[in-house]
Amino acid sequence: MHTVAMWVLPLTLVLLSAGLHAGWNFIVKRQTDKLFSGWLTSLVPSVLLAPALLFTGLPSPDVWPILGASGLVHTAYMIALVQAYNHGDLSVVYPVARGSAPLLVAAGAPLLLGERLSATAVIGILLVGGGIACLGFSARRSAGTLPGLLWALTTAGTIATYSMLDKVGVSRTHPLGYVIVIMGLNGIGMTPFVLWRRDRRRLWAVWRDTWPTAVTGGLLSLMAYLLVLTAMRLTQVSYVAALRETSVVFAAGLGARVLGEPYGGPRIAASAVVACGLFLLVLAMRG
DSSP: OHHHHHHHHHHHHHHHHHHHHHHHHHHHHHSSSHHHHHHHHHHHHHHHTGGGHHHHOOOOGGGHHHHHHHHHHHHHHHHHHHHHHHHSOHHHHHHHHHHHHHHHHHHHHHHHTOOOOOHHHHHHHHHHHHHHHHHHHHHTTSTTHHHHHHHHHHHHHHHHHHHHHHHHHHTTSOHHHHHHHHHHHHHHHHHHHHHHHSOHHHHHHHHHHHHHHHHHHHHHHHHHHHHHHHHHTTSOHHHHHHHGGGHHHHHHHHHHHTSOOOOOHHHHHHHHHHHHHHHHHHHHHHO
16 A cells, blocks of 8 residues: 555656646646746746745755755746747747757756666657657648747756656655745746836736736646645656646647637647657656
């Protein structure tokens, strides 16, 4: 029973996180001002849940260098993600960004964190990467896709970087306190960029019109990352980073069903390949 719990619990946490993560990305993609929406997604939950730090406590001093580095990378991540959504479809940008990241984590984690991957896990991660490559080729036919793909790949690099940083950081402190501080640093880091790119008076008008959506997206984002950080405390970051990307299926489906984005045979085949890779990763976790 104990052995089963060792992989069932992190798997459940990551799958729940995947659904929530696809949900808040869907919200950002639907907004007219995606930069403002992405900024609020980070800033709002950290402000609303800041009182929880009275119970969790602030992270210890040895964690703050990791928090600072991760906060900067999260800021770069959100800016790159918003740029990707400005140029590409949700059903292309999201899978490329999220699906490429596990390959980078799988390459970096053994070197930087000392993690060891089984043959099954390596095959699973390669299938995920193959599915993403197929998705990218299918997307070349869409107008204006290349900038979106480039920004999505940039986003993938930031995801891999902060995933490995957060694996180390969250092992030393309370996950909720960690994620509140990270999102706060992300929101603060984005603020100068947002104020530079947007008229301040217009921001207030947009806030009045979109605050319910912003709060919803922000809370979904916080819960998604809290679940992932908790899972990272239970198993290897290489597994978590890849399993989390089951959200690509949710996001591609939302983009096709709700936003009317194309989702033909090549994208279906790519999603199937990714799903097979993720299945092998589940088997690797059980081993």
